[in-house]
Amino acid sequence: MNLKREMDKLKKHRQKYFPVIRYLLEVHGGDGDFSFPMEIEDASDKFVILELLDLGYLDKNAFFIKKDFIEITGVYFRGDYPLTKSGELVYSRGEEIERNYRKELFYGGLLLLFGLVLFLIFLE
Numbered sequence: 001m002n003l004k005r006e007m008d009k010l011k012k013h014r015q016k017y018f019p020v021i022r023y024l025l026e027v028h029g030g031d032g033d034f035s036f037p038m039e040i041e042d043a044s045d046k047f048v049i050l051e052l053l054d055l056g057y058l059d060k061n062a063f064f065i066k067k068d069f070i071e072i073t074g075v076y077f078r079g080d081y082p083l084t085k086s087g088e089l090v091y092s093r094g095e096e097i098e099r100n101y102r103k104e105l106f107y108g109g110l111l112l113l114f115g116l117v118l119f120l121i122f123l124e
Contacts, residue, residue, distance in 0.1 A: 017057070018094045020048045024058075024082040036079035037064055046075045057087030 023045075027034050040046050050065075050072070052058040062082045066074035083091060 014094075016044070016048050017052060018091065018098070020045050020052070021057075021083070021087070021091050024049075024077060027077065028079060028081055034079070037076035038079070040075040040077060046072070049075055052087070055086075056084055057090055058082050059084050059087075 027038065040049060049058065049063065053060055053063065059080065059082055062078050062080040064076040064078060065072060066076065
């Protein structure tokens with residue numbers, strides 16, 4: 001087992017958390033016309049929500065999970081504030097990492113552009 005490869009897989013998987021959390025916060029904030037309880041229909045979002053509930057990042061009281069014996073048949077969002085304290089920390093840290101990544105891309109592009117301009121000036 002390659003530890004670095006496994007850690008990269010975990011980091012990549014963790015990136016799926018933030019769009020789902022962002023969507024739940026938008027729905028909670030009232031940005032749109034939603035009726036509650038709202039069914040989460042996308043299968044991948046259901047799995048991410050269930051994982052976030054297991055990790056303790058989402059508030060269990062904000063969701064209703066419909067089960068048929070041992071099979072989960074539906075995940076519903078009640079509209080309450082979805083994050084726990086640990087979820088807020090993880091989300092804010094993820095947002096900070098994303099902002100820093102965008103800054104690095106922007107400054108890297110500027111540096112590349114500046115280097116290209118200097119190269120063209122010295123070429124003449």
